[in-house]
Amino acid sequence: MPETSVIIVTYNRSEELKKCIKSVLAQSYLDYELIIVDDCSTDSTEDAVKEFTDKRIQYVKGAKNSSGSFVPRQVGQKVSSGKYIAVLDDDDFWLEKDKLKLQVEYLEKHPKCVLVGTNAVGIDSNGKVVLHVNYPHDDSEIRDRMLFRNLFYHSSVVYRRDAYLSCGGYQVLQNGHYGSYANEYDLWLRMGLVGGLANLPIYGVGHLSIVRMLSLKTRMSFMVQHLKDIKGYKSYYHHYYKAFIISVVFALLEIPVLVKMKRFMQRKLIR
Structure with missing residues (x-):
C-alpha cells in the first residue's frame, strides 16, 4: 500500500493534464499512487493518460459528467488508499521536485499537524512567472488570518486521510459559475479544529494565469x-x-x- 495518494480531477483539459502528470512523475518522492479521475471528458483525455506507462497511475472515468468538482473528488478519495492525500488540479502543476518529499517529512515530524500546503506562482502562456502567492507558514499565523481568506492553495496541499474522514470530507456547494463544486475552504477550516495547519516556504505549485x-x-x-x-x-x-x-x-x-x-x-x- 502506498504511503501517499495523489488525486487529480480532470475534465476536457488533455494538454494541461499531461503537464500536470509529468510534474507528479518528476517528484523525488516515490511512495505514491496517482489517481486520475476523469469527469467523463469528451476530448482526448483518456489517450493523454495512456501515453504514460507508469504502474502507479490509476485512471478512473465517470459514466457521465457531474457538472462540478464535488463528485469526482469523492470518487478519488474512495479509490485512494494512502495514509496521506495530495491534491492536484488539472490546470496546475508542481514546480518543486522535492515538494511531496518535504511535505510528507513535515507531517511525519509533526504528528499533530493535519494539513500542509505551499506557496504558489502564476505563470502566463509564455511560461513567465507573473505572480507570486505567499501564505503564512506557521499554525498561529494561519489561525490569526484564516477567516479573512483561504490560506491554502488547493493544488499544494497534503493532508492526513484520517483527519479528512473525521471532518466529513468535502461539502458540496451549488454555484452557477462552477456547478456542484467541493468547498475546500470550509474543509480547511474544519481540519483546523482537529489538528495543526502549516504552509512550507517553497513555491511548490504553478498555475496558468488567465x-x-x-x-x-x-x-x-x-x-x-x-x-x-x-x-x-x-x-x-x-x-x-x-x-x-x-x-x-x-x-x-x-x-x-x-x-x-x-x-x-x-x-x-x-x-
Whole structure:
C-alpha cells in the first residue's frame, strides 16, 4: 500500500493534464499512487493518460459528467488508499521536485499537524512567472488570518486521510459559475479544529494565469458564500467581525469596477 495518494480531477483539459502528470512523475518522492479521475471528458483525455506507462497511475472515468468538482473528488478519495492525500488540479502543476518529499517529512515530524500546503506562482502562456502567492507558514499565523481568506492553495496541499474522514470530507456547494463544486475552504477550516495547519516556504505549485472577468452576480455570490463559510468558526479562529466587515467592503468596492468592465466588453462586442 502506498504511503501517499495523489488525486487529480480532470475534465476536457488533455494538454494541461499531461503537464500536470509529468510534474507528479518528476517528484523525488516515490511512495505514491496517482489517481486520475476523469469527469467523463469528451476530448482526448483518456489517450493523454495512456501515453504514460507508469504502474502507479490509476485512471478512473465517470459514466457521465457531474457538472462540478464535488463528485469526482469523492470518487478519488474512495479509490485512494494512502495514509496521506495530495491534491492536484488539472490546470496546475508542481514546480518543486522535492515538494511531496518535504511535505510528507513535515507531517511525519509533526504528528499533530493535519494539513500542509505551499506557496504558489502564476505563470502566463509564455511560461513567465507573473505572480507570486505567499501564505503564512506557521499554525498561529494561519489561525490569526484564516477567516479573512483561504490560506491554502488547493493544488499544494497534503493532508492526513484520517483527519479528512473525521471532518466529513468535502461539502458540496451549488454555484452557477462552477456547478456542484467541493468547498475546500470550509474543509480547511474544519481540519483546523482537529489538528495543526502549516504552509512550507517553497513555491511548490504553478498555475496558468488567465484573466477571467467574473460577473457581478458571481462576485456577490462568492462574498455571500465566504460569509457563510466563516460564520460557524468565529469561536475557533481570530478576528471574525473584522474579517466579516473587510469581506463586505472589498466586495462593494469591486461593484463599480465590474460594472465598468461589463459595459466596456459590451461596447467592444457591439463594434
